[in-house]
Amino acid sequence: MEKYVQGILAGDKRSTAKIISLVENDGPEKKRVLSQLYPHTGKAYIIGVTGSPGAGKSSLTDCLTKQIRKQGLTVGIIAVDPSSPFTGGALLGDRIRMQDHALDKGVFIRSMGTRGSLGGLARATKEVVRVLDAYGSDVVIVETVGVGQSELDIMDVADTTLVVLTPGAGDHVQTIKAGIMEIADIFVVNKADLDGADKVKTEVEGMLDLSCHGNGWRPPVLLTITRTEQGITDLIDAINRHKAHLESTGSFQQARKERLRTEVLEVVEHVLRARIHKSVEASQDIARLVAKVENREVDPYVAAEEIISVGI
Amino acid sequence: MEKYVQGILAGDKRSTAKIISLVENDGPEKKRVLSQLYPHTGKAYIIGVTGSPGAGKSSLTDCLTKQIRKQGLTVGIIAVDPSSPFTGGALLGDRIRMQDHALDKGVFIRSMGTRGSLGGLARATKEVVRVLDAYGSDVVIVETVGVGQSELDIMDVADTTLVVLTPGAGDHVQTIKAGIMEIADIFVVNKADLDGADKVKTEVEGMLDLSCHGNGWRPPVLLTITRTEQGITDLIDAINRHKAHLESTGSFQQARKERLRTEVLEVVEHVLRARIHKSVEASQDIARLVAKVENREVDPYVAAEEIISVGI
Numbered sequence: 111m112e113k114y115v116q117g118i119l120a121g122d123k124r125s126t127a128k129i130i131s132l133v134e135n136d137g138p139e140k141k142r143v144l145s146q147l148y149p150h151t152g153k154a155y156i157i158g159v160t161g162s163p164g165a166g167k168s169s170l171t172d173c174l175t176k177q178i179r180k181q182g183l184t185v186g187i188i189a190v191d192p193s194s195p196f197t198g199g200a201l202l203g204d205r206i207r208m209q210d211h212a213l214d215k216g217v218f219i220r221s222m223g224t225r226g227s228l229g230g231l232a233r234a235t236k237e238v239v240r241v242l243d244a245y246g247s248d249v250v251i252v253e254t255v256g257v258g259q260s261e262l263d264i265m266d267v268a269d270t271t272l273v274v275l276t277p278g279a280g281d282h283v284q285t286i287k288a289g290i291m292e293i294a295d296i297f298v299v300n301k302a303d304l305d306g307a308d309k310v311k312t313e314v315e316g317m318l319d320l321s322c323h324g325n326g327w328r329p330p331v332l333l334t335i336t337r338t339e340q341g342i343t344d345l346i347d348a349i350n351r352h353k354a355h356l357e358s359t360g361s362f363q364q365a366r367k368e369r370l371r372t373e374v375l376e377v378v379e380h381v382l383r384a385r386i387h388k389s390v391e392a393s394q395d396i397a398r399l400v401a402k403v404e405n406r407e408v409d410p411y412v413a414a415e416e417i418i419s420v421g422i
Numbered sequence: 423m424e425k426y427v428q429g430i431l432a433g434d435k436r437s438t439a440k441i442i443s444l445v446e447n448d449g450p451e452k453k454r455v456l457s458q459l460y461p462h463t464g465k466a467y468i469i470g471v472t473g474s475p476g477a478g479k480s481s482l483t484d485c486l487t488k489q490i491r492k493q494g495l496t497v498g499i500i501a502v503d504p505s506s507p508f509t510g511g512a513l514l515g516d517r518i519r520m521q522d523h524a525l526d527k528g529v530f531i532r533s534m535g536t537r538g539s540l541g542g543l544a545r546a547t548k549e550v551v552r553v554l555d556a557y558g559s560d561v562v563i564v565e566t567v568g569v570g571q572s573e574l575d576i577m578d579v580a581d582t583t584l585v586v587l588t589p590g591a592g593d594h595v596q597t598i599k600a601g602i603m604e605i606a607d608i609f610v611v612n613k614a615d616l617d618g619a620d621k622v623k624t625e626v627e628g629m630l631d632l633s634c635h636g637n638g639w640r641p642p643v644l645l646t647i648t649r650t651e652q653g654i655t656d657l658i659d660a661i662n663r664h665k666a667h668l669e670s671t672g673s674f675q676q677a678r679k680e681r682l683r684t685e686v687l688e689v690v691e692h693v694l695r696a697r698i699h700k701s702v703e704a705s706q707d708i709a710r711l712v713a714k715v716e717n718r719e720v721d722p723y724v725a726a727e728e729i730i731s732v733g734i
Contacts, residue, residue: 141723148721370722371712377726379695386690400683409460410682411453414689 111139115146118245123218126245130220133237144237147244152366154186154243157349158268159253160290165274166300167253169336175217176339177346178249184216186242190235190254190264191223218242232263233380236373239267265293266369269362270352272345274298275314277306291317294329296348302333302341327355393417423451427458430557435530438557442532445549456549459556464678466498466555469661470580471565472602477586478612479565481648487529488651489658490561496528498554502547502566502576503535530554544575545692548685551579577605578681581674582664584657586610587626589618603629606641608660614645614653639667705729 111132117125129147133140157174159167168189175185220242222234235252242250254264265271273294299310314331323329330348334341356362399413408416423444429437441459445452469486471479480501487497532550534543547564554562566576577583585606611622626643635641642660646653668674711725720728 145721145724149718152718367712367716370715371708373722374708374712374715374725374729375698377722378698378729381726381730382694382698383691386687386694396683396686400679400686403682403686404679406461406464409457410685410689411457413686414693417686417690418693 111143115143118147118241119150121215121246123215126218126241127220129241130238133241134222134234136234140237144240147240151240151243154239154247154250155353156239156267156269157249157251158265158271158293159251159274160255160265160271160293161274161298161300162276163255165276166336167255167274170272170274170298170300170334171251171253173334173336173339173342174251174345177342179214179216183248184246185218186239186245186247186250187217187219188235188238188242188250188252189219189221190231190252191221192231192255192264218245218247232266233376235264236267262290262293266372269356269365270295270349272296272298272349274300275310276301277304277310291321295327295352296329296345297331298341298345299331299333300336303335303337307333325361326359327352423455427455430459430553431462433527433558435527438530438553439532441553442550445553446534446546448546452549456552459553463552463555466551466559466562467665468551468579468581469561469563470577470583470605471563471586472567472577472583472605473586473610473612474588475567477588478648479567479586482584482586482610482612482646483563483565485646485648485651485654486563486657489654491526491528495560496558497530498551498557498559498562499529499531500547500550500554500562500564501531501533502543502564503533504543504567504576530557530559544578545688547576548579574602574605578684581668581677582607582661584608584610584661586612587622588613589616589622603633607639607664608657609641609643610653610657611643611645612648615647615649619645637673638671639664 114125114128118129129143132143159171159174161167171187171189175187178185220238222231222238235254239250239252252264252267271293273290273296275297277299297314299307299314301307311331311333318328318331332341332345332348334345336342353362356365396417399408399416402408403410403413426437426440430441441455444455471483471486473479483499483501487499490497532554534546534550547566551562551564564576564579583605585602585608587609589611609626611619611626613619623643623645630640630643644653644657644660646657648654665674668677708729711720711728714720715722715725
């Protein structure tokens, strides 16, 4: 493992891929490796890209990557699909994407699905971001489908979050998923050459008129067409403005600190949960109590409290 | 609360709705109420219905409900939408559905979304099933979109799980979501009047040929058209056959026991997690440790272990 850690810090792609697999599989050496990498992290700027399936998140990520590379910065891309069992770039689309960047040492792409993320997908994403950060990526882009709570948790790693919408019935404001609105720092109306793009923009702006922007940042609503790269420069500008806003108001450090705090508590929970399961598995009491629950003598809450009171 | 509990046990719809809201909002009296209802549960047969958005799960549930009602049995329906913020039947479609059954005391319909399910949607679903069970529903149908892990957790309440597919590109076997295949006791190819229904059936059967059916039950693949109610009688037969299979092999009690065991452990975790957060909030140590993590002196794992070793 030691040599892979050294490899990552020296910017070696293969070592990075190896360690990411280790992290995803929640291997026994994971903790030690992450511990060794940790002092070398915190430098990458994290951009989240979320939106409905088919909104063009991957193409948008590719356009952003090209622009960022032109500025001489390196990019790590993590494509998270909570509904996919595939991990490690097994999907055809990702393989094609990877070929585009295969020769560019400044771009690292990784797909993550549910399989091979035994410690939970949000947890694994956070850790893979850290690996790419240590690898030296100046920018890490995390893209994921915006559907449920787990996807919101995944987006929680980002400094700047883009919510990608498209013209068309499914994206009218009233159907925008709960929770997704709140996490947007920038709205992108992609496929803006389709009918109705302006309508979507107007609707989102109308909704933003009604929201309060307590942190002093009103999310801009930008139009993009990835095929022609229209609007991408403006999008990069908006990301930079958001970054500058975060830094000037102290929100940048504050938000990162808050996230680390949450993460530490999550790890505490994770460790304790593992302990509970281990000690409960071995217990005779639990079998007796479950039988009682089965016979409707006590309900699951009472049984749980009895287990806790006995002490774990 | 006492009178609502009595109301449920007497088969009063309004009391049932009240208590379900209490459960969803994770109110302070929830535990006591569930405890009082618990001895009156375990009688309902639970059917899970899952599949992609637009597969016709609601129409299928309605068809099943009609047939089950004809047999003189009562039905509780829980429509869970993990991507919706709405709860309590606020969606237009559900309002229309409810009107259909509004005068039928033997049918209770409830929509659940993420808002108002503060204790987690899978947890809340389990508890609402129990309320409907105590209310006297002979059959409880839980329908939910099959997307991520949380939806799989929701389906975990069911004795018999139907996976609903439709003809068309999105449902070819290779794109069937991971995890969904494993939970199917019965496959339903709905909208079977559309082109390609037989192809989907053939593909699923082919896939089943390759799977092992260790429990002696090979999921049947049925074609249905909800508009004309074609195939619904066969589907009811298949559900009854699955039920008989579970009972004759002892799997019915075994699976329910296993689920109760899991539930007790979940509650243990839930209670402990709440305790951790409470004691950690009050701690000075945590602030000091998070600062260390922020300065990259220790990583989150080391900080977490230090917190645990200090004792919570």
